[in-house]
Amino acid sequence: xxxxxxxxxxxxxxxxxxxxxxxxxxxxxxxxxxxxxxxxxxxxxxxxxxxxxxxxxxxxxxxxxxxxxxxxxxxxxxxxxxxxxxxxxxxxxxxxxxxxxxxxxxxxxxxxx
Amino acid sequence: xxxxxxxxxxxxxxxxxxxxxxxxxxxxxxxxxxxxxxxxxxxxxxxxxxxxxxxxxxxxxxxxxxxxxxxxxxxxxxxxxxxxxxxxxxxxxxxxxxxxxxxxxxxxxxxxxxxx
Numbered sequence: 001x002x003x004x005x006x007x008x009x010x011x012x013x014x015x016x017x018x019x020x021x022x023x024x025x026x027x028x029x030x031x032x033x034x035x036x037x038x039x040x041x042x043x044x045x046x047x048x049x050x051x052x053x054x055x056x057x058x059x060x061x062x063x064x065x066x067x068x069x070x071x072x073x074x075x076x077x078x079x080x081x082x083x084x085x086x087x088x089x090x091x092x093x094x095x096x097x098x099x100x101x102x103x104x105x106x107x108x109x110x111x112x113x
Numbered sequence: 114x115x116x117x118x119x120x121x122x123x124x125x126x127x128x129x130x131x132x133x134x135x136x137x138x139x140x141x142x143x144x145x146x147x148x149x150x151x152x153x154x155x156x157x158x159x160x161x162x163x164x165x166x167x168x169x170x171x172x173x174x175x176x177x178x179x180x181x182x183x184x185x186x187x188x189x190x191x192x193x194x195x196x197x198x199x200x201x202x203x204x205x206x207x208x209x210x211x212x213x214x215x216x217x218x219x220x221x222x223x224x225x226x227x228x229x
Contacts (some may be wrong), residue, residue, distance in 0.1 A: 004156075031215045042203055042219035043157070056214055090156055097215030101147070101164075104156040 004105035006091050012111045015081060021108045023074040023091030031097045032074040034066060035090040043090055049074060050097045081112045115140045115206045119220035127228050132191040134223050136204030139185065145207040146187045147217065148178055152200045163187060199227045
């Protein structure tokens with residue numbers, strides 16, 4: 001199994017809503033990542049979890065809150081988002097942070113209205 | 114700090130023609146380099162990677178890339194383009210400095226158009 005599974009595939013939320021994006025991998029990878037990708041742009045790193053601990057927060061606003069409940073799961077909790085947060089959110093995993101062959105999920109297309 | 118520059122935001126080739134997508138990198142340490150492909154509304158799929166072994170790297174779907182340290186380049190090639198190759202291509206370098214964060218630093222991307 002070399003898949004990273006993200007749910008939901010599409011999400012529309014209002015600016016006062018609370019929602020969560022979910023990511024799951026069963027490859028035994030110990031590093032997991034959240035990237036944000038705006039249209040026609042490359043992915044930009046948001047967070048890195050290494051061995052279930054948050055190791056990098058790329059100065060992401062607090063309305064985005066990551067969580068790593070166990071080594072297979074990664075969540076991104078969303079609250080009070082702005083329309084400019086609309087983007088494709090990509091989850092990725094790698095064997096460990098030193099091995100950056102990252103496997104990406106299909107992404108969640110988020111629209112904030 | 115590591116960085117990647119992709120020359121040409123848009124490349125158009127005819128079906129059956131050579132594909133050449135250019136990538137130059139900057140890295141203070143021996144780099145790990147990657148090419149990813151992204152189809153519309155999809156995630157990123159790894160095409161190939163360079164991690165300091167052979168300088169000519171073969172990947173999936175007939176793609177290959179050559180690491181040239183003297184030119185700080187990692188260009189992606191395919192001898193004969195297929196219509197299904199039309200997609201966005203990203204070159205990336207890993208953040209392998211002292212922090213070894215696992216972060217990928219992407220180029221701006223190149224859109225490959227394949228004409229029949």
